[in-house]
Amino acid sequence: xxxxxxxxxxxxxxxxxxxxxxxxxxxxxxxxxxxxxxxxxxxxxxxxxxxxxxxxx
Amino acid sequence: xxxxxxxxxxxxxxxxxxxxxxxxxxxxxxxxxxxxxxxxxxxxxxxxxxxxxxxxxxxxxxxxxxxxxxxxxxxxxxxxxxxxxxxxxxxxxxxxxxxxxxxxxxxxxxxxxxxxxxxxxxxxxxxxxxxxxxxxxxxxxxxxxxxxxxxxxxxxxxxxxxxxxxxxxxxxxxxxxxxxxxxxxxxxxxxxxxxxxxxxxxxxxxxxxxxxxxxxxxxxxxxxxxxxxxxxxxxxxxxxxxxxxxxxxxxxxxxxxxxxxxxxxxxxxxxxxxxxxxxxxxxxxxxxxxxxxxxxxxxxxxxxxxxxxxxxxxxxxxxxxxxxxxxxxxxxxxxxxxxxxxxxxxxxxxxxxxxxxxxxxxxxxxxxxxxxxxxxxxxxxxxxxxxxxxxxxxxxxxxxxxxxxxxxxxxxxxxxxxxxxxxxxxxxxxxxxxxxxxxxxxxxxxxxxxxxxxxxxxxxxxxxxxxxxxxxxxxxxxxxxxxxxxxxxxxxxxxxxxxxxxxxxxxxxxxxxxxxxxxxxx
Ligand code: B12
Numbered sequence: 001x002x003x004x005x006x007x008x009x010x011x012x013x014x015x016x017x018x019x020x021x022x023x024x025x026x027x028x029x030x031x032x033x034x035x036x037x038x039x040x041x042x043x044x045x046x047x048x049x050x051x052x053x054x055x056x057x
Numbered sequence: 058x059x060x061x062x063x064x065x066x067x068x069x070x071x072x073x074x075x076x077x078x079x080x081x082x083x084x085x086x087x088x089x090x091x092x093x094x095x096x097x098x099x100x101x102x103x104x105x106x107x108x109x110x111x112x113x114x115x116x117x118x119x120x121x122x123x124x125x126x127x128x129x130x131x132x133x134x135x136x137x138x139x140x141x142x143x144x145x146x147x148x149x150x151x152x153x154x155x156x157x158x159x160x161x162x163x164x165x166x167x168x169x170x171x172x173x174x175x176x177x178x179x180x181x182x183x184x185x186x187x188x189x190x191x192x193x194x195x196x197x198x199x200x201x202x203x204x205x206x207x208x209x210x211x212x213x214x215x216x217x218x219x220x221x222x223x224x225x226x227x228x229x230x231x232x233x234x235x236x237x238x239x240x241x242x243x244x245x246x247x248x249x250x251x252x253x254x255x256x257x258x259x260x261x262x263x264x265x266x267x268x269x270x271x272x273x274x275x276x277x278x279x280x281x282x283x284x285x286x287x288x289x290x291x292x293x294x295x296x297x298x299x300x301x302x303x304x305x306x307x308x309x310x311x312x313x314x315x316x317x318x319x320x321x322x323x324x325x326x327x328x329x330x331x332x333x334x335x336x337x338x339x340x341x342x343x344x345x346x347x348x349x350x351x352x353x354x355x356x357x358x359x360x361x362x363x364x365x366x367x368x369x370x371x372x373x374x375x376x377x378x379x380x381x382x383x384x385x386x387x388x389x390x391x392x393x394x395x396x397x398x399x400x401x402x403x404x405x406x407x408x409x410x411x412x413x414x415x416x417x418x419x420x421x422x423x424x425x426x427x428x429x430x431x432x433x434x435x436x437x438x439x440x441x442x443x444x445x446x447x448x449x450x451x452x453x454x455x456x457x458x459x460x461x462x463x464x465x466x467x468x469x470x471x472x473x474x475x476x477x478x479x480x481x482x483x484x485x486x487x488x489x490x491x492x493x494x495x496x497x498x499x500x501x502x503x504x505x506x507x508x509x510x511x512x513x514x515x516x517x518x519x520x521x522x523x524x525x526x527x528x529x530x531x532x533x534x535x536x537x538x539x540x541x542x543x544x545x546x547x548x549x550x551x552x553x554x555x556x557x558x559x560x561x562x563x564x565x566x567x568x569x570x571x572x573x574x575x576x577x578x579x
Pocket of ligand 1: 077078080084122124125126128130142151153154156175176177180183242278280298335467479484486
């Protein structure tokens with residue numbers, strides 16, 4: 001396992017790098033879509049959507 | 058003995074991390090050489106967020122948390138020092154690098170968590186800080202090249218630190234303290250040449266410091282003799298960089314022996330196949346050395362077995378090689394066909410040229426010592442030598458006008474250049490910043506920190522310094538340039554002239570020489 005800290009002594013508490021989390025399908029899609037943005041290519045970034053269907057007066 | 062944690066802040070988050078921070082790698086090597094306890098957390102490489110940062114900061118009792126970087130790392134630095142102060146209340150926080158150097162007083166004001174700022178070169182200042190801390194001494198005003206807080210929080214700037222002249226006395230950078238296998242080697246690719254694309258194990262080397270040119274947009278981090286200490290009207294010491302009529306430089310370079318020994322060390326220890334030279338400009342160094350430096354590096358490259366195998370054997374280019382390919386930055390007027398050929402034969406794959414523009418009036422005012430003619434000449438010389446030229450372009454110069462835009466478009470078409478120009482950006486420390494500071498602040502509602510937080514790649518507009526065009530016009534014109542749409546540019550020129558009430562027969566420009574305008578900061 002990789003160490004987050006690299007140096008010339010052992011720190012009191014070792015800190016290991018977390019196992020890499022594989023990219024989600026959603027993340028991969030948004031990254032790929034972003035590269036092609038423009039013209040008929042548009043997408044909705046799910047992270048940024050504000051879902052509010054309540055009627056406002 | 059002092060226990061130091063270096064933290065490399067995040068930079069250019071829109072791309073994967075590609076460069077071991079060379080300054081921090083050298084400072085870590087110096088600290089270890091001097092017997093200190095050193096750890097490095099490369100937050101830019103790992104990109105793990107606040108949880109990991111807190112864990113790292115809590116991993117030991119650090120005497121010093123040290124960080125630094127380029128100006129665009131400011132946002133990340135602000136975040137890191139806030140967390141560092143929270144997790145390590147008693148630790149001395151040291152900030153250095155280009156980010157602090159261009160605006161030391163402002164930075165210390167914006168970042169109250171920082172105890173000591175290292176202004177300019179840190180090769181002598183930083184080890185002195187560590188030694189003093191080891192001896193329990195915190196009298197920072199006695200350490201040259203620092204800014205610190207005195208009683209009542211008043212900022213104290215000590216006298217300027219002299220530059221290190223014997224560069225070869227520097228140890229090799231502590232590359233081994235960075236996640237090479239985990240992060241940097243997988244991101245070795247540089248899409249500027251075939252060899253750059255095929256690079257699988259790349260490291261960078263900075264072989265020289267400084268640049269003899271006075272490009273108005275450039276900042277040299279205060280480590281190129283470009284920084285002067287001046288007393289303001291209030292009697293307070295401050296730093297000053299290029300401004301109209303006031304330019305200073307010190308040119309320093311490592312010996313070719315040091316450079317090639319370092320490359321050989323990287324080859325033997327880390328099995329690299331590509332080196333990116335970080336030097337501001339290899340050609341200004343070559344010129345300063347009376348044309349012996351580059352040639353000698355190339356000769357020793359070959360003598361030490363670093364020339365890529367197929368170049369040595371005179372055979373067809375292959376997709377893998379023994380030896381090291383390399384790249385760097387060149388200059389339109391200062392390169393020669395002879396040296397370019399030598400460089401190719403030693404393994405040079407591509408050279409970045411800041412051509413910036415193909416307009417005679419823009420280049421003349423830029424201070425680069427290049428002309429459209431030398432731009433074009435160097436372009437062909439470089440191609441002929443077998444090296445790919447990378448032609449950077451900028452739009453939005455103070456004197457940019459419709460003709461300069463058409464000049465650049467014409468050259469792109471003739472030379473087959475495919476480019477999306479940067480926007481002229483007045484980074485702190487540049488002459489543009491000194492000249493246009495008041496306007497920049499105005500454009501950000503008087504909040505300079507807001508401007509600094511916005512700074513990035515110069516692919517978006519952060520402050521307009523063009524006398525002729527506003528942000529909307531610059532964005533539109535750049536788009537039309539990319540579309541090669543001369544008709545709409547001509548059409549817009551007519552609208553523009555009418556709205557600016559420019560009479561027939563007068564050129565389409567409102568440009569006034571900035572040295573005639575008020576200069577702020579000096
Ligand atoms: C590698 C590099 C990068 C890397 C990042 C490097 C990093 N991790 O910080 C990348 C590729 C991301 C980059 C990007 C850009 N860069 Co750049 N880059 C460089 C380059 C080529 C080398 C830097 C280097 O290692 N220098 C050598 C070492 C020894 O110097 P140093 O790191 O500054 O370290 C010394 C001191 O500053 C100080 N120091 C540094 N860190 C620390 C930490 C501590 C604790 C202390 C005490 C001291 C200290 O001590 C060291 C020894 O004296 C320089 C040119 C150059 N030759 O310096 C340009 C340079 C720094 N970049 C520059 C520019 C303009 C840019 C861009 C804006 C270009 C663009 N238009 O896209 C972008 C910004 C991108 C973004 N979105 O943020 C400018 C100045 C930037 C600035 N205002 O700070 C420079 C000087 C080039 C130039 N002359 O125009 N860059």
